[in-house]
Amino acid sequence: MMINEAAIRGLARSKLFAATQGVVDSEEVFASVVRRLDRLATRGGVRPRSEAELWALVRTVTTNTAIEKNRLVVRARAMVDNEGVYARELLVRLEACATDDEAMLLVHRMALFLSEAVERQILFLMLRGASFPAIATALRSTESAVRKRWSRLKVTLEERFEHGYFDD
Numbered sequence: 361m362m363i364n365e366a367a368i369r370g371l372a373r374s375k376l377f378a379a380t381q382g383v384v385d386s387e388e389v390f391a392s393v394v395r396r397l398d399r400l401a402t403r404g405g406v407r408p409r410s411e412a413e414l415w416a417l418v419r420t421v422t423t424n425t426a427i428e429k430n431r432l433v434v435r436a437r438a439m440v441d442n443e444g445v446y447a448r449e450l451l452v453r454l455e456a457c458a459t460d461d462e463a464m465l466l467v468h469r470m471a472l473f474l475s476e477a478v479e480r481q482i483l484f485l486m487l488r489g490a491s492f493p494a495i496a497t498a499l500r501s502t503e504s505a506v507r508k509r510w511s512r513l514k515v516t517l518e519e520r521f522e523h524g525y526f527d528d
Contacts, residue, residue: 368390429454446517474513492507
């Protein structure tokens with residue numbers, strides 16, 4: 361895996377939200393992929409018959425690691441104290457998702473209700489656990505401007521939650 365780190369990180373970057381690539385690089389995903397594959401190998405669960413089969417496994421593990429419902433749930437839980445209604449409503453909906461794909465669909469539906477691309481970037485970055493200073497740097501903005509935008513977009517999302525826009 362270490363010999364092919366660049367290829368795996370490239371794959372990880374392709375699976376991350378475009379908006380997060382400047383702040384959340386592929387290191388976190390790469391480290392998780394290596395740990396997961398190591399666990400599989402230790403348990404005897406990795407027995408590829410070809411290089412192509414091994415890469416198929418790496419692609420699958422990378423995709424599942426980059427877009428994982430559990431990470432979103434953990435981040436939403438961590439935000440509940442600071443972000444109030446928005447985080448509680450998001451957490452309820454994420455916990456109701458049966459799969460990673462459902463969780464990502466929810467996130468993308470939320471993004472569709474935001475009128476500006478920069479708001480969607482802020483949402484994606486916050487969901488990835490980025491700090492306000494890191495987001496400001498990525499957006500070439502100030503921390504106070506990002507905080508103000510975040511406050512406004514949270515209100516927008518809270519209203520959408522209240523009206524059931526994200527409920528199936």
